Amino acid sequence: xxxxxxxxxxxxxxxxxxxxxxxxxxxxxxxxxxxxxxxxxxxxxxxxxxxxxxxxxxxxxxxxxxxxxxxxxxxxxxxxxxxxxxxxxxxxxxxxxxxxxxxxxxxxxxxxxxxxxxxxxxxxxxxxxxxxxxxxxxxxxxxxxxxxxxxxxxxxxxxxxxxxxxxxxxxxxxxxxxxxxxxxxxxxxxxxxxxxxxxxxxxxxxxxxxxxxxxxxxxxxxxxxxxxxxxxxxxxxxxxxxxxxxxxxxxxxxxxxxxxxxxxxxxxxxxxxxxxxxxxxxxxxxxxxxxxxxxxxxxxxxxxxxxxxxxxxxxxxxxxxxxxxxxxxxxxxxxxxxxxxxxxxxxxxxxxxxxxxxxxxxxxxxxxxxxxxxxxxxxxxxxxxxxxxxxxxxxxxxxxxxxxxxxxxxxxxxxxxxxxxxxxxxxxxxxxxxxxxxxxxxxxxxxxxxxxxxxxxxxxxxxxxxxxxxxxxxxxxxxxxxxxxxxxxxxxxxxxxxxxxxxxxxxxxxxxxxxxxxxxxxxxxxxxxxxxxxxxxxxxxxxxxxxxxxxxxxxxxxxxxxxxxxxxxxxxxxxxxxxxxxx
Numbered sequence: 001x002x003x004x005x006x007x008x009x010x011x012x013x014x015x016x017x018x019x020x021x022x023x024x025x026x027x028x029x030x031x032x033x034x035x036x037x038x039x040x041x042x043x044x045x046x047x048x049x050x051x052x053x054x055x056x057x058x059x060x061x062x063x064x065x066x067x068x069x070x071x072x073x074x075x076x077x078x079x080x081x082x083x084x085x086x087x088x089x090x091x092x093x094x095x096x097x098x099x100x101x102x103x104x105x106x107x108x109x110x111x112x113x114x115x116x117x118x119x120x121x122x123x124x125x126x127x128x129x130x131x132x133x134x135x136x137x138x139x140x141x142x143x144x145x146x147x148x149x150x151x152x153x154x155x156x157x158x159x160x161x162x163x164x165x166x167x168x169x170x171x172x173x174x175x176x177x178x179x180x181x182x183x184x185x186x187x188x189x190x191x192x193x194x195x196x197x198x199x200x201x202x203x204x205x206x207x208x209x210x211x212x213x214x215x216x217x218x219x220x221x222x223x224x225x226x227x228x229x230x231x232x233x234x235x236x237x238x239x240x241x242x243x244x245x246x247x248x249x250x251x252x253x254x255x256x257x258x259x260x261x262x263x264x265x266x267x268x269x270x271x272x273x274x275x276x277x278x279x280x281x282x283x284x285x286x287x288x289x290x291x292x293x294x295x296x297x298x299x300x301x302x303x304x305x306x307x308x309x310x311x312x313x314x315x316x317x318x319x320x321x322x323x324x325x326x327x328x329x330x331x332x333x334x335x336x337x338x339x340x341x342x343x344x345x346x347x348x349x350x351x352x353x354x355x356x357x358x359x360x361x362x363x364x365x366x367x368x369x370x371x372x373x374x375x376x377x378x379x380x381x382x383x384x385x386x387x388x389x390x391x392x393x394x395x396x397x398x399x400x401x402x403x404x405x406x407x408x409x410x411x412x413x414x415x416x417x418x419x420x421x422x423x424x425x426x427x428x429x430x431x432x433x434x435x436x437x438x439x440x441x442x443x444x445x446x447x448x449x450x451x452x453x454x455x456x457x458x459x460x461x462x463x464x465x466x467x468x469x470x471x472x473x474x475x476x477x478x479x480x481x482x483x484x485x486x487x488x489x490x491x492x493x494x495x496x497x498x499x500x501x502x503x504x505x506x507x508x509x510x511x512x513x514x515x516x517x518x519x520x521x522x523x524x525x526x527x528x529x530x531x532x533x534x535x536x537x538x539x540x541x542x543x544x545x546x547x548x549x550x551x552x553x554x555x556x557x558x559x560x561x562x563x564x565x566x567x568x569x570x571x572x573x574x575x576x577x578x579x580x581x582x583x
Contacts, residue, residue, distance in 0.1 A: 006205060009197040010094035011172035013204070013239045014057050015164035017050035022215060024050030026246040026263050027084055030255065045262055048084070050242070054164060056084075057091025062159040062167040064096050067123055067143060074098035074169040075180060077121035077142075078226065079105055079130050081249040085147045086225045087235060089125055094197060097170035099177040101192065102226030105130055106517040113137040119180045119192050119393055174198025180393050181228045181323050192393040193228070193324045199388055203325075204236030211267065211294060211317075213241035218291075220265035222248040222256070223274070227518045228323030233296055234269040251519065253277040257312075260290045270297035272519030273456055275304050275316065280455040280478060288313040299424075299520070302338040303449045320424065325388035326408035327381060329422050338369055338446075339421040348385030351377070351416050354428070357405075363415040363423070370497035371423075371443060377415040378425045378440050383408040413440045430523065432461040432469045434501045439471070444502050448473055451491050453481040456513040458521045462506060462530045463577040465568045473504040474526055476513040483509045485547055485554035506531040507547045507554060530578055531557060531565075 007013045017024060025048040048056075064076060076093055078100050080086045093100045101119035103112070116124060116139060125145045126134070134144065146152055170176060178197040182190035207213070219238040223230040238245045246263035248255070256278055259265065274297070288311075295316045300308070305316040320329035320340045328344035335341045343349035351360045360379040364372040371377065387408040392398045402409055413425040426442030433439070441459040448457045456476040461469035477483060492503055508531070514522040531546050546557040548565070555561065569575040 007240075008174050008201060009172050009176070010090075010178055010201050010204075010236070010239075011097070011164070011197060013201060013236075014054055014091040014094050017054035017239075018164055020050040020054075020242070022050055022242065023047050023218075023244040024053040025084060025087065026218065026244055029259050029262050030249050030252070047244075050244075053084075053087065053091065055162075056088040057095055058162040058164050058166065059156055059159040060088055060092035061095040061098075061164075062162040063156060064092055064098060064123065065167040065169050068098075068169060069122055069141075072122045073120040074177075075101055075119055075121045075123075077101045077103045077116050077119065077124040079103040079116075079124060079126040079133070080147070080225075081105070081127070082221055082225050082230070082247045083127065083147070083249060084247065085125065085127070087245065087247075090225075090231065090235070094172060094178060095164050095168070097168045097172040097176050099180050101180040102182065102231075104182065104190075104224075104226055104517050105133060108133065109137070113139060115182065115190070115192075116142060172197055174201070179228070179231065179323075181226070181231070183323065191395050191398050193322075194390040194393055195228070195232075195323065195325070196390055199325055199390065200232060200236060201240070203232050204240035207233060207237040207296075208241040211237065211296065213237050213243055213267070215242040217241070217243040217266045218264050219243055219245045220248070220260060220263060220268040220292075221245050222251045222259070223269055223271055223297075223519070224250070224517055227271070229269050229271045229297065229518070232323065233319075234267075238267075251277075253281050256281075257284075257287070257290055260292050264291050266291050266293050268292065268295050270295055270300065270316075270519075272299050273513060273515055273521060274519045275300040275308055276456045277519070279304060279307055279311065282479070283311065287311055301446055301449055303446065306337070318424075320412075320422075322410065324392075324402070325390065326402070327383040327387070327410050336369060336417070336421055339417070339423050342420050342422065346386055347383050349422065350382050350384055351379040351414050351422075352382045352409075353379045360415065362418045365417060366497070368496075371415065372497075374415070374425075374440060374443055374499075375437050378413050378438065378443070379415070380428055381410045381412050381414040381422070383410070413442070430460065432459075432471060434464070434469055434471060437501050439499075439502055444471060444473070444498075444504075447495050447498050447502070448475070448504075450495070451475075451488065453477055453483070453487075455479075455481075456510075456521075458513060458523065458526055459504070460523050460526050462527070463569075463574055465565070465572050465574055470505040471502060472506040472508065472526075472531060474508045474510055474513065476510045483507075483545070483547075489549075489552070489554055503549065505549050506557070507549075509545045509547070511544070531562075532578060533562070 028044050028046040078089050101121050124142050127147050176197045179195035180192040182192050219234050221230050221234045292314050329340045330344045331341035353360050360377050363377040384407050389408050411428050414422050425440035430441035444459040445457050454475050455478045458474045462472045464470045514525045516522050547554040548557045
């Protein structure tokens with residue numbers, strides 16, 4: 001399976017590791033001491049060669065081929081943290097011409113069973129610590145392999161001499177399915193995006209070239225491998241460039257720099273609020289003493305990206321490109337700090353008003369780059385050109401919604417400046433309508449993130465008592481900070497780009513911002529809670545405090561104020577909207 005040209009499939013990338021004794025995979029700083037990990041002691045770094053990782057993948061590919069029932073879809077579910085077994089099974093699926101369905105270990109009960117069965121997985125690979133998640137689930141026809149057990153090692157033993165190409169269920173061509181990866185599900189039920197070997201391999205090559213990845217780099221994988229970010233933007237560029245990867249079982253802000261130093265990591269990826277968590281750690285004198293040169297991801301925001309660079313000396317590159325592959329935005333050297341870039345090669349990206357189907361006018365920005373005409377400039381990013389979208393597994397309704405009118409609709413809000421640069425403004429689900437004006441939650445979040453006391457910010461809609469929405473913000477404060485309503489109101493009044501309708505009517509103070517397994521804000525949970533009382537997620541006494549703005553000042557939404565507010569909703573016949581959100 002070796003080639004003299006650039007590998008066109010993930011299978012070829014795996015096979016190219018055969019015989020290569022350079023480092024391929026590092027792990028162990030947060031590992032246990034079970035025999036299968038090869039770790040001699042907790043905290044020790046174990047290094048596996050590229051040849052060893054290919055050998056482990058080949059053994060699992062041969063096992064997979066023998067275990068799959070005749071006629072079954074060649075899909076294997078992987079319900080694991082970021083342990084070596086995860087990339088081994090990614091490689092195994094590639095070599096065998098099969099596909100990996102990444103299973104989210106934060107899902108529970110019927111939702112977890114649905115993910116496994118919906119993707120037609122007849123083999124499920126998991127670990128002892130996740131078996132509790134599977135207890136009581138009805139998974140007919142699914143064989144469960146438990147890594148780190150004697151039974152698992154006995155299953156693998158006969159295939160120890162397997163080599164890449166020895167066993168396949170289908171020829172691993174560029175068109176072969178490789179991933180069935182669920183969307184993050186931060187705004188609704190996840191969908192399994194189909195990713196082919198050719199598209200994923202090409203993405204790995206492109207990112208390796210873009211970031212000048214060499215075998216001397218080390219890619220630190222701290223985002224979950226069941227999510228597309230870690231596989232496509234971290235594991236694959238390393239694989240394409242011959243660089244080793246270093247695994248963290250689960251993201252830890254407090255252990256981040258220690259891991260980077262122990263592994264010699266030079267590159268990492270992030271999504272959601274990961275950067276905010278890193279910034280919320282206590283500063284140390286050695287914050288810049290590390291080999292890290294680059295972070296690549298989404299949703300850090302210009303404010304936090306600048307803070308990260310100032311504190312850690314590391315450049316963060318914001319990108320845009322969903323697992324579905326339907327549209328991409330490329331950053332160029334002349335891209336303004338707050339923008340993501342322009343359309344990628346071959347893409348015809350437009351910002352479309354979904355109400356009219358027409359292109360939105362260019363953004364009007366002031367001298368400091370702040371948006372002045374958000375109501376008319378913000379729309380949904382649409383790819384009117386060729387699209388790499390390969391569909392959703394067994395979900396024709398979602399496919400049709402994504403590709404209506406022959407275009408690819410991203411589901412994300414953007415605006416475009418007069419020079420053609422694109423700026424992210426949130427999800428279409430995050431749009432608010434206040435006093436007949438459309439607002440984007442991300443635009444308000446970017447403004448609130450400037451408040452020095454805030455460690456994390458989320459903005460979302462709650463029903464207005466008469467019509468439309470009101471703006472609600474959730475704030476997680478920096479360690480030791482206390483919410484001062486007067487100071488917060490003064491901060492808001494000093495922001496020249498905060499429109500009068502963008503000012504939060506309600507503010508919930510949180511101990512911890514609720515996030516999904518991929519560190520994206522769990523907006524469903526926040527919307528469900530609204531401004532009604534709710535228990536703290538931690539062991540702190542009492543409910544989370546909610547403040548409401550009245551007569552230009554923020555006051556506690558105590559029991560009398562809440563009762564009066566709910567009475568107004570009742571009078572207008574909109575109380576059910578609040579209760580429906582909680583149900």
